Amino acid sequence: MTGIDTNAPTCVAIVGGGPSCTYVLDRLAATVAARERPPALEVHVYDRSGNFGAGQVHSPGQPETSFLNRIVGQVAFAADESVLGAGPLLDPADRPTLLEWCRARFEQTGDPVFDLKAEDWPKRYVHGLALRDQFERYVGLLRSVPGVSVHLHPAEVVDLAEREAGRLAVITSRGGEPVVADHVLMLTGHSSNDPRHYPLQAAWSDFARRNGVGFIPSAYPLETSIEESAATPEQVVGCVGMGLTAIDVILHLTEGRGGVFERQPDGSTVYRPSGREPASIVVFSRSGLFTFARPFNAKEKNPQELEHTGVFLTEPAIDRLRVSAGRPVRIGQREQYQLDFRRHVLPLIVLEMAQLYYTTLFGAEFGSHLRARALPGWEEFLADGGAERSAEESTDRLLAPVEAAVDQAVGYVDGVLTGAVPPRTELPWDRERLLRRYLAVVFGRARGAELAGLLDDPLALASALASEVSPWRHPTRAADNRFSWQRTLEPVPRGSYATGEEYRDAVLDFLDLDHRWAAQDNLWNPAKAAADGVWRDLRDVLAHAVDFGGLHAASHRDFLDVFMRHHNRLCNGAALEVMEKVRAAIRHGLVDVSVGPDATLSGDEESGRFLVTGPATGVTRRLDLLVDSRVHPFNARNDVLPLYPSMLRKGLVRIWSNPGQGEPDFTPGGLDLTEDFHPVREDGTVDRRLTLLGPPSEGVMFFQLGALRPNQNHHVMQDILCWINEFWHSQDRGRDDDPGREPSVLLTAGHG
Template identity: 70%
Template sequence: MRSNRLAIVGAGPSCTYVLDRLAATARAAAGPLSLDVHIFDRGGQFGAGQVHSPDQPVTSFLNRIVGQVAFAADESVEGAGPLLPKEDRPTLLEWCRLRYEETGDPVFDVAAEHWPKRYVHGLALRDQFQRYVRMLREVPGVNVHLHQAEVTDLEDLEDGRLAVLTGDGERVVDADHVLMLTGHSSNDPARYPSQAEWRRFADEHRAVFVPSAYPLEAAFGPGEAGPGTKVGCVGMGLTGIDVILHLSEGRGGTFDEQPDGSLVYRPSGLEPDSVVMFSRAGLFTFARPYNAKERDPRRLEHRGVFLTEEAVRSLRLSAGTPATVGRRSQRQLDFRAHVFPVIVLEMAYLYYRTLLGEDFGARLVRAVLPEYEAFLADGGRGQASDVSVRRLLAPVEALVDEAAEVVDGVLAGGRPLAGTGGLGWDAEAAVLRFLDVVFGPEQASALTGLLDDPEAFAAAVRAARSPWRHAKDVAGQRFSWERSIRPVDRHSFTTPEEYRDALLDFLDVDHRWAAQDNLTNPAKTAADGVWRDLRDVLATAVDFGGLHAASHRDFLDVFMRHHNRLCNGAALEVMEKIRALIRHGLVDVSAGPGADVVTDAATGRFVVRGTATGAVLPVDLLVDSRVHPFDAENDVLPVYPNLLRRGIVRKWSNPGAGVPDFAPGGLDLTEDFHPVRADGEVDRRITLLGPPSEGVMFFQLGALRPNQNHHVMQDILCWMRGFWKQDAAAADPGGSLITTGV
């Protein structure tokens, strides 16, 4: 029997998950196996990959709580097949507890709701990878080969296999199947006008340009970004935050906790003079809320009421524009006009249900339903997005007007609670819920005891303080999409100092709201429940040309930024450090929104200009601290440009109707992740998971979650089913794995 040769390119987290499934399946196989697995990793970081390397700076945090990380399929995964024994598939939480028992190292002493260091995740990934490799090697007929080498190309062979070529041109293995798990990369700055100009300027002057912040340990050369220098960071997201902590805490600075829980930064003297942070919005990603859903995710994670897959299908029928995308017929939507109004409605519903209780939420659904169903049926009648948003929110606003009159009347002592019946919603329950949200259980209980005395109750409400800085009336807590994404009023500042103060004030509020949690704080509940819990619905709207070309560009350029800021931020612990660094003065946020970069040949420095604040901030070193989108043609590593050149893969493009086509940079893939070649044929010998699918699909990244039937594992199972089916075809040299069906 001819050996089936599998080449896996990239040995990061996804490879670890794949090895779990291979090990479990191989151990349970009924008949003999003849399988050679060749795993390639450019940096030799087997199991963790570069992003989660155990050797990275200890200042970086994983953007997922400990209780939400797994390394193997579990009982929740539909169609998983055989599972490994439970002791061989610990979650990250279980792995950390075992490691803490063995070592006593406090870094492993974590609870489910804690945010782990990213290198700890890397240690666990490496450990599990090694465990799965040992298991596979124990199965008769299975061989596993680890190659610390960069795969640079694949070459078609006459026998139907693919030659796997490494950086030195060596033909390492002729593979029957290649699984590409290359993860994050970066793009060649020479291919992008602004980055190319920055690099040219740096080459000709004393300034330094860092085109990609990762890996952090290699981003800055000896003597760079130290005392006497100023660093500018393009981007205020998670990567920018990693850079800040690397240049402060990573340089030996410390944080002292104050009696009120805030932090004060104590510099080491090895930091740069300042780190200038700027972006289009002038905002950091918002703090991730304490995850109260973790105690029972299946029950507590939000299921859409208005934003559902059925709603997307209805909008396609009523408003979709017929198009052919590749070989697929699609009725394309305009995200801003058709989907976004329903998103805002879902957020408003969650916001007010959280603020005023379940009964009020149920009444809101009944009030909105006729207009919502009409919107699905007419697709918005071709009206602008803001018109449709107002249309869907009109019944919400009317009901909230009523709630404001009733609840605020009770809070002010002018309306007895006993006279609030006959409304169609339980006013007493709404008042009690409002008190609980605004003041917390302890204060709310004391206030509730005064409800029979309206005057004393109103006086107590006026005197009470909201720990989360909530307004103390319904009228002061109206939901607003604009305030959600632009929380710093553009009219509240005119100088750099005023913007710094305004941003610090918002960060204080945001910190308090995140600490309140994602089931009790209205704003955090709305953002988390829609943009995180309902990602699958968003994927239904976007994937495989679900949006027309111009709208798809708009979605990635505008709405993905909102998504990342609203629900993909850093942990409270991290953001408290950022606040301390701003207060200390090491981090400079005074450029404000809309800042840009110019070059100053006279001084040889970059200059960050605050168009809204008037700030002028020269910097010696400029870091592109944004995660680069996958771009096969412009990737800094050679494998994808080479595959494009050979025609083994092609870029996916969303065809424009009267406007230019939109090619986000990802590859043209089938639903089961096989590439469409330049000639239009599907190559089932190759499977690509992760970033190469970004563009044709939405949000394919993420760590595996336990007890969730997680999409990351389902994608791997999709590959697994095809791989084992192809085992027989691989044994037959005459079998073809290139087909014409998409």
């Protein structure tokens, strides 16, 4: 970042006025107020939707059917005491969390939509209302400081242009005299790509144009992309993808059309149609499954202590693997030792999941026993990097001592529960503690305690268990409660169905099971604990393995294509309330899942409609409207908006590429950025006038977008601190010759 003219205000342009901009304004408001002499500062915020604070995705005006994919207790809008190097904080009254904001709004309005507990899932528009409110609060705080001005531009930025003294002109679609900025912070958020640049979407778009059928290449914003006239009651709508976007589409076309989901006395949910829905909503994907329901988050009561920290999957373990098995490659100015995700990281993930699964099932003491049994093999794996073994072989070797210990535990538990083994058998862990934990997990804490009271009476225990049913559908026998990575990925096994009706029934049965497991929560349900604890709580470790070319090119492609899908399905699903509505819509017959996995989509020239076929079920469906309900990955070349393609043409930025060694390079589509988020230009120089946070960094970095969390030292805030730390230092360097300048506000920050 350049120095400043001390006689003129420093001009900062922020492109994108959504949630990240709200967090940035918190840091600007707090740090500006803390300086001894207020700086001369102009802040210009641009947002093409005009929804300042919320942006388009979290717009307060979006359909009320969409839910935020985060419980209300896990959303913040400002830095708090947990954020390392945050610097000065705003007064607590000026930085409420979403939970505090909702409670205050409920007291003011009495509107039940704001009457939320920490573990509740808010409507997405409610989050948008709070974001807008906080944005306006921070803007007001900034404007109250002498010498500071904030200007809001409801306009699309289409280009940046060089100006004198190394400044950048911000050019909008509205024309007029551009603002000339010293620093430009890009917070552009989610993007959409031009379907003409993707073979499949281009073919779908061409077929739709020639035959007069509907094709929507990007589902958002729902309120304008899928209007009522686009999907009439006579039409069949097809959704490519079964993730969160598809679920939003389903709710938009059901509840959003006046249908009602009613809770029955037995706890089930039924759908009452309005008659305005499409004739059918056919959903299909590679897996044929929706994302799994997010569990009730029991960790929220004390996340610092209850969120999982890695035993085997740790950053030091990844670093040791780079030494023993990493393949050296130079990427720009950086030397990286690349790993293969399947061979080196996946075995640790599966081991970590197994250890956490059995710790949840049998208790912490047994988990410590497993750790001790697995450590020698884990040390060997880190030392030799798996040698020449396949991923399956390495995983089996790592799991072997765990499974041997579990064999012993399973034999003991099942023996005691059937009366074949005396409870007092000598074992290397506390017998009664393990049995009590197992019974509590399988039958519930209250009933488990009652059953544990029968441990000294084997006949009475066996008799009680003969008629006992787990409320979460856990089998009674421990042998039937084993961890399986394959079953985790494929809970509806291929070969267990032959027709579309059989597949539909199997999906509904799994959704029932998944609902029960999610209701048990992420501390007591073994499967949910393993998925949530590894794929969500250890996300930073995954980033440590992947970021900045941490995987070789082919493996990086494999990670994004295969394992990001696993990540999203296992731990990034929707709330129980939402998935209950999906189940009800399937049971009603409106949502059709019968196509099954590995569906193929084509254009049927004879009928002029899209045709989707399920090879595993034999089901064929014709579609009048096709919605691509997958989130588009960031791709600077193919962005449907002009800004990033223009910056590429001018050489202001360049695409990042993971160089292949004996294999093709992998180019995910994101930009080549430094670790402090500055772009590398086409000529290889770093442009410190520009900072890009969020999706433009995805590809070179992993999972860079998310709602800010309270009490978390969250990576999104650390990324913002990285920018603001450098910004204030640049201001102070520009005043080095000014004897009256104030001391700098020191902000030490990482970069997430």
